[in-house]
Amino acid sequence: MVKFKLDLKSGVPFHRQIVEQIRSGIASNQLFPGEQLPSVRELAENLQVNPNTVRKAYSELKIRGMLDTRQGTGTFISHRKFEIGEDKLEHMLQLSWVHLWLSSSWI
Numbered sequence: 001m002v003k004f005k006l007d008l009k010s011g012v013p014f015h016r017q018i019v020e021q022i023r024s025g026i027a028s029n030q031l032f033p034g035e036q037l038p039s040v041r042e043l044a045e046n047l048q049v050n051p052n053t054v055r056k057a058y059s060e061l062k063i064r065g066m067l068d069t070r071q072g073t074g075t076f077i078s079h080r081k082f083e084i085g086e087d088k089l090e091h092m093l094q095l096s097w098v099h100l101w102l103s104s105s106w107i
Helices: 014-027 040-047 049-061 086-102
Strands: 067-071 076-079
Touching: 014 040, 014 049, 040 049, 049 067
Parallel strands: none
Antiparallel strands: 067 076
8 A cells, every 4th residue: 555645845736646656556566456545535634635636636547547436435446457668667666766765754
């Protein structure tokens, strides 16, 4: 499971940060097909954002086929296979390392 965090100083919209963390989690095998994500309300409360922010991120990923929503059950990582190009994977890994470094206590 991915531990969701928002970078308040990055200038990147919150919904975009959530999308990228989920995409990165899928690419790095931290999120697996069929794995349930936190509910919109739960993630919004944890990140202290408006539920519409989380709903927008989940909706974008659902449109891309990366998430499945089951009424009354929740939101899950899709079982569909995705091909991520080497350059995109490298970029996502770099973003993950930068995020890790910025959130570390060494700063």
